[in-house]
Amino acid sequence: MSEHVLPSWNAVEAESRRLALSASPAELHGALCGWLAGGGEAAADWTRRVLANDAVAVPADGSPLDALRAASAGQIADRDFDFELLLPDADRSLAERSGALFDWCRGFLGAFGMAAGANPPLSEESREALADIARLATAQPQEEGDEEDEEALAEIEEFVRVAVLLLHGDCVLGPQHRRRFN
Template sequence: MSSEPISGLPTISAVDAQMGRLSLPTGASELHGSLCGWLAGGGSAQADWLARVMADDDIAMPETGSALDELRTASAAQLADRSFDFELLLPDADASLAERSGAVFDWCRGFLGGFGLAAGAQPPLSAESLEALADLAKLAGAQAQDDGDEEDEAALVEIEEFVRVAVLLLHGDCVLGAQHRQRLN
């Protein structure tokens, strides 16, 4: 663990703006989910991540220092750091419940795609990780809620926390566990 604080993610608007310039067919939350799935499944955090995650070799590498490059470096650092400072790129709390819940479900859809690309068909997962992956798949199939009350707001916060912990668990099995096994051999 490093003693220096991990830099945060770029803003969702900065990521959306750069994605628009590149004509990428997805939203910022879903792209971040894809990136995190790729990284959690053992994919490389190299600069060509965008083409790999989007499964399109024609997509150019993000420019160094751009919002997409910052998204890559911050996400990789957050996942690698064991202080649990990992964040999801989601709309701010002042956005509507529909927008925020939709973004969480989009994030989960992206995560599953990126994870599958990197981890393959039979990743080395614990029983807890298999259950977490199944729960993420259920969330990925969910629909955004139009409106709600304080109870729905609280439920969304719990879902976001579950997703965060599930990603760290999956990353632990696929990446940190593999690194540990390599050190033992």
């Protein structure tokens, strides 16, 4: 288990409302992770960067959004693959959880594009993963589901989690390793 623990959904949601951010907790976390996976800096003013708005308030030290930044940066760089997505708890409806996952993917795509630029150094596998995340970002949640749908959502969450680590590897870890050997 990683020492980098994400703040709760409710804490992030309350802080986001307090700062009048228009993004859901899932979209905010997706954007933060897209920014980090694309090579963006884990700076205190991350909300301004990932939301591309200099008027957005900077999260206070120790606030839930600051904790989200610190935990996410730690998790995404952790070699134990303990990276998690900030999504609603399992007791929420399938529609709410799948909608949050699709919001997460939308946030991820926008910020990844800003951080990684037009031609990031992606492997074929990463290009396919990014295209799959883009398809998920356009998906719509279904209102009801059964056990099979629950299992499918869990598989999609795991895919997104691994895809983010793969993209981070290509955009951040790969270039770091190449610089060490030059």
